[in-house]
Amino acid sequence: MQTWIALSEILRNLALAVAAGIGAFLAWRKLGPETSQVELARRAHVTELFNRAAGQLGDERLEVRLAAIYVLREVGRDFPDLSRPVFELLQIHLQGKQAEYGDREPPVDIRVLIEVLSRGRKGH
Structure with missing residues (x-):
């Protein structure tokens, strides 16, 4: 009888x-799509910030x-695949402004x- 009790406890513990x-496997599988959704939402938010x-x-207010410059800098840092578009956008913006200031000190x-x-550029 003791053997049956011990065996039933072993089977119960195994089950x-x-x-x-x-349960752990199913939770892990369910977490995959949720993680993808979070990443997609984050990416959409960053795209909105970039735009x-x-x-x-080009806003008239300095602040x-x-x-905008600081946001673009952070987007470029946090998302390496966007660093080149950020760099190019800022570079084009700067090229358009150089003619306006000539030899004068540019604004902040x-x-x-x-x-x-x-x-x-040093980071690239």
Whole structure:
């Protein structure tokens, strides 16, 4: 009788371990699509930030232009596949502004832009 009790406990523990393993596997499989959805949502948010910041580079308010430059810098840092488009966008924006200032000291946002571009180039 003792043997049957010991055997039934072993079988019960084995069944519980198998059930726990199946539960862990199913939870892991379910987590995969949710992780993909989170990544897609994050990517959509970053794309929105990129587009908004690109439009704000030409704003007449200095603080808006500075914020746009800093947002684009962070997008380029956090998403390596976007670093080149960010760099090119900032470079084109700077080229368009150089003619406006000639020999005069450029405003703060242009100086920050030059600094961001020079640091970005060192990182490439």
